Amino acid sequence: MKKNTKINVKDLNLWYGEKQALHNLDVKLYENKITALIGPSGCGKSTFLRCLNRMNDLVDSAKIEGNVIIDGKNIYDKDVDEVSVRKRVGMVFQQPNPFPKSIYENIAYAPLKHGIVKKGSECDDLVEESLHGAGIWDEVKDSLKEPATGLSGGQQQRICIARTIAVKPDIILMDEPTSALDPISTEKIEALMLELKKKYTIVTVTHNMQQAARIADMTAFFHLGKLIEYDETETIFVNPKEKKTEDYITGRFG
Amino acid sequence: MSKEMNPFYDPSLKKRHLKDKLFKYFTISSLSISLIFLAIFLGDMIIKGSSAIQQTYIQVEVSYNEKSKKSYRKAVERKYINLLSRAALREIPMKMKNNPSLMGTKKLVWMLADDQVDMYMKEYYYKIKSRDLKTLKALIGDSRVEKKFNTIFFTHGDSKTPEYSGILSAMVGTILTLIVAMAVAFPIGVATAVYLEEFSSHGKWSQFLEVNINNLAAIPSILFGLLGLAIFINLFGFPRSSALVGGLTLALMTLPIIVVSSRAALRSVPASIRQAGYGLGLTKVQVVKDHVLPLAFPGIMTGSIIGLAQAMGETAPLIIVGMIAFIPDSPSSIMDAATVMPAQIFTWAGMPERAYIERTAAGILVLLTVLISLNALAVILRKKFEVKW
Amino acid sequence: MQTFETKNRNRHIQEDMIKYALILAATISILTTFGILFSILFEAIEFFKLKSFVYFFTGTEWSPGTVDSKFGALPIFAGTFIITLIAMSVALPIGLGSAIFMSEYATKTQRTILKPLLEVLAGIPTVVYGFFAAITVAPFIVNVCNSIGLEASFNSALASGVVMGIMIIPVISSLSDDVITAVPDSLRKGSLALGMTKSETIKDVVIPSAMPGIISAALLGISKALGETMIVVMAAGLRPNLSWNILEDMTTVTVRIVDSLVGDQAFNSPATLSAFALGLALFVVTLTLNIVSVRMIQKFKEKYKMSSL
Numbered sequence: 018m019k020k021n022t023k024i025n026v027k028d029l030n031l032w033y034g035e036k037q038a039l040h041n042l043d044v045k046l047y048e049n050k051i052t053a054l055i056g057p058s059g060c061g062k063s064t065f066l067r068c069l070n071r072m073n074d075l076v077d078s079a080k081i082e083g084n085v086i087i088d089g090k091n092i093y094d095k096d097v098d099e100v101s102v103r104k105r106v107g108m109v110f111q112q113p114n115p116f117p118k119s120i121y122e123n124i125a126y127a128p129l130k131h132g133i134v135k136k137g138s139e140c141d142d143l144v145e146e147s148l149h150g151a152g153i154w155d156e157v158k159d160s161l162k163e164p165a166t167g168l169s170g171g172q173q174q175r176i177c178i179a180r181t182i183a184v185k186p187d188i189i190l191m192d193e194p195t196s197a198l199d200p201i202s203t204e205k206i207e208a209l210m211l212e213l214k215k216k217y218t219i220v221t222v223t224h225n226m227q228q229a230a231r232i233a234d235m236t237a238f239f240h241l242g243k244l245i246e247y248d249e250t251e252t253i254f255v256n257p258k259e260k261k262t263e264d265y266i267t268g269r270f271g
Numbered sequence: 272m273s274k275e276m277n278p279f280y281d282p283s284l285k286k287r288h289l290k291d292k293l294f295k296y297f298t299i300s301s302l303s304i305s306l307i308f309l310a311i312f313l314g315d316m317i318i319k320g321s322s323a324i325q326q327t328y329i330q331v332e333v334s335y336n337e338k339s340k341k342s343y344r345k346a347v348e349r350k351y352i353n354l355l356s357r358a359a360l361r362e363i364p365m366k367m368k369n370n371p372s373l374m375g376t377k378k379l380v381w382m383l384a385d386d387q388v389d390m391y392m393k394e395y396y397y398k399i400k401s402r403d404l405k406t407l408k409a410l411i412g413d414s415r416v417e418k419k420f421n422t423i424f425f426t427h428g429d430s431k432t433p434e435y436s437g438i439l440s441a442m443v444g445t446i447l448t449l450i451v452a453m454a455v456a457f458p459i460g461v462a463t464a465v466y467l468e469e470f471s472s473h474g475k476w477s478q479f480l481e482v483n484i485n486n487l488a489a490i491p492s493i494l495f496g497l498l499g500l501a502i503f504i505n506l507f508g509f510p511r512s513s514a515l516v517g518g519l520t521l522a523l524m525t526l527p528i529i530v531v532s533s534r535a536a537l538r539s540v541p542a543s544i545r546q547a548g549y550g551l552g553l554t555k556v557q558v559v560k561d562h563v564l565p566l567a568f569p570g571i572m573t574g575s576i577i578g579l580a581q582a583m584g585e586t587a588p589l590i591i592v593g594m595i596a597f598i599p600d601s602p603s604s605i606m607d608a609a610t611v612m613p614a615q616i617f618t619w620a621g622m623p624e625r626a627y628i629e630r631t632a633a634g635i636l637v638l639l640t641v642l643i644s645l646n647a648l649a650v651i652l653r654k655k656f657e658v659k660w
Numbered sequence: 661m662q663t664f665e666t667k668n669r670n671r672h673i674q675e676d677m678i679k680y681a682l683i684l685a686a687t688i689s690i691l692t693t694f695g696i697l698f699s700i701l702f703e704a705i706e707f708f709k710l711k712s713f714v715y716f717f718t719g720t721e722w723s724p725g726t727v728d729s730k731f732g733a734l735p736i737f738a739g740t741f742i743i744t745l746i747a748m749s750v751a752l753p754i755g756l757g758s759a760i761f762m763s764e765y766a767t768k769t770q771r772t773i774l775k776p777l778l779e780v781l782a783g784i785p786t787v788v789y790g791f792f793a794a795i796t797v798a799p800f801i802v803n804v805c806n807s808i809g810l811e812a813s814f815n816s817a818l819a820s821g822v823v824m825g826i827m828i829i830p831v832i833s834s835l836s837d838d839v840i841t842a843v844p845d846s847l848r849k850g851s852l853a854l855g856m857t858k859s860e861t862i863k864d865v866v867i868p869s870a871m872p873g874i875i876s877a878a879l880l881g882i883s884k885a886l887g888e889t890m891i892v893v894m895a896a897g898l899r900p901n902l903s904w905n906i907l908e909d910m911t912t913v914t915v916r917i918v919d920s921l922v923g924d925q926a927f928n929s930p931a932t933l934s935a936f937a938l939g940l941a942l943f944v945v946t947l948t949l950n951i952v953s954v955r956m957i958q959k960f961k962e963k964y965k966m967s968s969l
């Protein structure tokens with residue numbers, strides 16, 4: 018497997034107040050690959066994910082040390098603007114969270130603000146392209162003016178993905194994007210992720226081992242805020258080096 | 272690292288961050304304006320009202336004899352007449368009647384000064400004839416003019432002479448009115464809440480009741496005055512200006528507050544308490560009376576105190592039912608004509624004499640102190656009895 | 661067995677009586693509403709028997725004291741409208757701004773200090789605001805205007821409008837604060853994760869989501885302004901004045917109600933009865949505003965599936 022490092026995490030530590038939630042993480046995440054983060058609840062997967070687009074800045078108690086280098090630049094450097102980081106590193110959440118606006122406005126909102134497109138046909142094109150990209154164009158093309166909150170959970174999640182790719186990020190972070198969805202919607206999102214990785218680098222959290230095995234190229238296993246094992250997915254699932262990883266994957270704990 | 276090497280460098284963000292800051296400043300300044308206003312407002316009242324703590328007195332010789340018993344003007348030297356409070360002078364004959372041993376004596380007495388003299392002493396705008404001013408200055412030179420603690424303000428009722436007016440009758444009126452209001456609103460309000468929470472079937476009827484109570488809370492207070500006037504005075508024939516009519520009117524206004532807070536208090540009593548009661552074979556009435564109500568009581572009290580504080584500050588409806596009459600003596604029953612604190616403030620605020628302004632502001636300070644204490648009491652009650660189930 | 665049964669029956673009667681007493685108490689609140697409605701309505705009908713209904717709403721001359729008294733309330737409505745407008749243009753931005761600061765920017769400790777302080781503003785009796793408006797604000801406005809060559813009345817609409825606005829700030833801010841806080845955090849995160857700044861998130865996502873609640877707060881504020889009496893009685897004018905100049909004196913519905921009922925007029929004179937006609941107009945408008953406001957807040961609650969606010 019040919020691997021280009023997109024995100025290089027070096028010696029990352031994070032504390033929530035007194036409590037350390039991430040310990041000395043060193044990991045390279047690769048371009049145009051899906052990396053799955055797995056591990057028992059509370060092991061720090063979401064926390065780690067939020068470190069990659071500086072969403073932890075929003076948590077007052079969070080204190081971060083270490084480097085997250087994206088395209089050769091540490092995003093925690095003083096001269097880096099967290100807003101521009103989030104433009105380049107999009108995020109999809111566990112619960113679909115479309116804005117209480119129309120489908121069109123949901124997609125067009127950020128690109129218009131960022132000045133990626135101008136109002137009018139240019140914007141219309143981007144909305145269509147993004148909805149296509151999220152595999153939901155056919156379902157909503159006739160109801161762009163309808164509120165996005167009226168859609169089904171799976172559709173809402175794809176709207177959220179479309180909203181994210183409309184900003185044209187390099188990296189998309191997904192925190193258990195399918196855990197709130199039914200199996201059919203899950204299948205659609207998984208197919209979409211495989212499609213999206215051609216253009217984007219994807220980091221996803223999942224509790225579903227099969228899902229990780231199905232879609233991820235790389236898998237990282239976390240336990241108690243530490244990265245226990247990180248390797249190609251096949252290796253992790255077929256031939257894990259650590260006893261803990263094996264125990265977790267085979268369902269003996271977690 | 273130079274900007275060119277920073278892949279996250281984005282010049283377009285500069286403007287957006289600026290807007291971000293400006294917006295934050297907008298919200299901070301909004302709040303600051305509210306608070307600055309509060310400060311200006313309280314400061315203004317304290318500045319205007321604090322001088323009313325003291326009142327000017329002049330030491331003069333009062334002669335108690337047959338002449339002065341007939342006409343108080345004869346009791347002091349003529350040149351002092353205009354400097355002294357007419358209302359205080361008028362009391363001299365009365366004093367002699369009550370105390371016959373005074374007859375034939377002369378005494379140096381600190382007499383209450385006229386309001387214009389008081390204004391002069393407090394360095395406000397004053398109107399004193401030049402001849403009187405000369406006399407006054409001479410008195411000041413002899414240290415026979417002094418500012419003393421203003422007991423009159425707290426021990427007298429309203430008066431046509433500002434220096435002799437106080438808040439006592441309005442205070443008594445407020446207390447009587449509030450007693451009527453709470454005696455009516457509290458039981459009815461709590462009973463309504465108990466009915467809605469514990470007994471009603473939550474059907475159309477109770478929904479209607481709920482909407483109605485909500486609307487009642489939003490009706491402008493002055494319209495309650497119209498109700499009081501049309502029903503209590505014109506229809507029932509209760510005496511105009513009385514604490515009874517004022518209290519009933521305020522009771523109706525306070526009702527929604529008590530209902531809403533009592534319902535919240537009842538609702539916060541967990542269902543397990545009720546089930547335990549039923550489990551012991553108690554009837555619904557017994558469960559509510561003996562188990563639910565006692566637990567909800569602190570919450571009900573908190574709401575009632577807040578309702579009481581609101582009723583205490585209410586003016587408009589009371590004006591409509593005539594509670595702005597001139598009341599020099601405290602009312603002795605709820606049927607007597609009475610006035611209340613806010614109405615007294617309103618009346619004084621409309622007086623032309625400068626001396627009433629400090630009294631108005633001082634009245635406001637007294638009222639605010641009582642209101643803030645009441646609200647603080649409500650907060651303390653809530654904190655103290657806040658039970659975590 | 662006999663005694664057992666009678667005892668039971670007694671208890672039943674007692675329980676029923678208590679229940680009926682409770683129902684009776686609950687009925688009082690309804691009686692009050694209808695009492696207000698009918699007492700105003702009947703007197704208003706008396707008024708309209710004497711004076712024209714149409715002229716009342718369209719006429720521009722209000723001269724109750726004269727022999728050929730005229731009751732055209734348009735200038736009174738206009739004055740009420742303008743003072744309400746001034747009040748809302750003070751209260752809405754400041755109230756909303758304060759609410760946004762408290763819900764989005766303030767730390768927990770700041771919040772616990774600031775919230776009660778704003779509530780103090782809400783607890784000040786309106787007669788006190790009125791005194792402040794008449795004694796401090798109105799002369800201040802006159803002085804400022806004089807110094808820049810404008811002429812202002814001591815009973816200017818501006819003075820009472822501004823002070824009324826300050827009085828309404830806590831109405832707007834506390835309700836808006838509640839609804840803004842109730843907007844789910846996931847929406848904020850969603851927007852921030854798209855690279856939006858905090859203020860953009862607030863303006864474009866949070867506020868629009870809270871909009872029904874904010875509108876509801878504004879309507880409540882308007883209703884309060886329309887019904888506010890003491891501030892205008894003390895600081896606004898008595899003269900019905902159809903003008904856009906906010907430095908002139910204007911009068912309001914509530915001022916005219918108080919004016920026509922204070923003093924010793926014959927109860928059945930049209931001058932006295934006009935108070936009830938004005939009261940009826942006030943009642944209908946404020947009730948409508950309140951009903952709409954409650955609807956809006958219900959819509960908001962349903963949207964975010966909140967049980968209580």
Ligand SMILES: Nc1ncnc2c1ncn2[C@@H]1O[C@H](COP(=O)(O)OP(=O)(O)OP(=O)(O)O)[C@@H](O)[C@H]1O
Nearest residue numbers: 033038056057058059060061062063064065076078
């Ligand atoms: N905002 C926060 N403040 C304080 N502690 C937090 C915060 N967020 C997470 N934590 C703590 O940090 C640890 C890691 O949490 P995190 O949410 O990253 O776990 P997770 O692996 O995503 O779990 P899950 O699978 O349940 O989502 C947990 O112990 C959690 O309690």
Ligand SMILES: [Mg+2]
Nearest residue numbers: 062063064192
């Ligand atoms: Mg998580």
